[in-house]
Amino acid sequence: MLRRLTARQLTFDVVVSVFCVLVRLAMTVEFNLAEITFVLCMGAALATRRLSPPIALVIAWLGAVVQMFGGFPPDLANLSILAVLYATAAYGSDRVKWLGLISAGAGALVAAAYLVLLPSMMNGWEMSPASIPIGSLPVTVFVFAFTVGAMATLLGLSWTLGLLTRTRAAARASRQAQARAEEEERQARQQAIVEQERNRIARDMHDVVAHSLAVVIAQADGARFALRADPDAASGALSTIATVAREALGDVRVLLEQLRHSQVEGPQPTLDDLRQLLEQVRASGLPVSDSTIGIQRELSAAHQMAVYRIVQEALTNVLRHGDAGRPVSVVFDWTGPDLSIVVDSATHGAVPPERTLVGHGLAGMRERATLIGGTFAAGPRGDRFVVEASIPAPELSSPPPTHQHGVSLG
Structure with missing residues (x-):
């Protein structure tokens, strides 16, 4: 009352x-x-x-x-x-x-x-x-x-x-x-987008991890027969490595299957495929210029895939939402400890705030950069829309399994 x-x-x-x-x-x-x-x-x-x-x-x-x-x-x-x-x-x-x-x-x-x-x-x-x-x-x-x-x-x-x-x-x-x-619906939609992207990343990571572990198994099996010094100890150690690697491969596949509930096999893109990607975008009528600053370094398969997907999604967003008649620049900067990627495109006008938060492409790029320890930012700057990603690019002791030679994009 x-x-x-x-x-x-x-x-x-x-x-x-x-x-x-x-x-x-x-x-x-x-x-x-x-x-x-x-x-x-x-x-x-x-x-x-x-x-x-x-x-x-x-x-x-x-x-x-x-x-x-x-x-x-x-x-x-x-x-x-x-x-x-x-x-x-x-x-x-x-x-x-x-x-x-x-x-x-x-x-x-x-x-x-x-x-x-x-x-x-x-x-x-x-x-x-x-x-x-x-x-x-x-x-x-x-x-x-x-x-x-x-x-x-x-x-x-x-x-x-x-x-x-x-x-x-x-x-x-x-x-x-x-x-x-509406806010709860937006958050649910954003969460669904993130989950969808996680499933997609899980599919990509499956091939990377599976291939890497398969190489380890093959090398361990080969070394087991190659080493002759103290054959009993070497054979036992390498046999253990092969067994553990096989078990790890099975566990990873089980975890990834639980994460995404389905699996689609397919080749994974590398830095070598960026040139073809840029040519395809140019053929669609979008004037894209690319440049490379510094000396390109070898990246792991997961890092190469992240670079490719981020550039691919950024250019896809330009085709969908940007001004396809104005030039787009893609810059790869290797001068720092990380690879810096900048995609600068024109817009038709003011960019709605939700575009920087909810879009499938933006959510995917952010998720990919975060999962490999990088950073991601995207947003309007005047009549331009700029996508910036920083990808860790440490020096590798040996080339990654899926990429044998670096390719300059400049």
């Missing part, structure tokens, strides 16, 4: 109520218990209108009854009734809301009867209907009907304003709920 209010709201309501009660009591010429009770009831109703609209409505009715039995004329204290009716419609439950509307109608009838039909209860305070000659029933009915209409309009207007406030608050809450739902 009690609504949750902030300390500031509760303090404000109490202070306003106390102030109104003091002002009303200061206007009293002669104090009596009934009048003080009436004023305190109206003040209490005003103070509790937001904290508990039904309690405030009951207190307001109690004050009105005390006022009528005391024969007091309408005064400023009755304005509390308007505030209470507003609160029932704005903050009350559905039942309290409709009770407020019923109270507005009943209050109009009771007030009209009190003011027009029972003027003798006002202790000498007379309205014009009090001087109406007995028998002027049509005039009395007219005045009564007019008073009912005026009171109903006044009380109903307060209730209607509260209902409008309630409707606006409900609409605002609905918009907020919709915004939260």
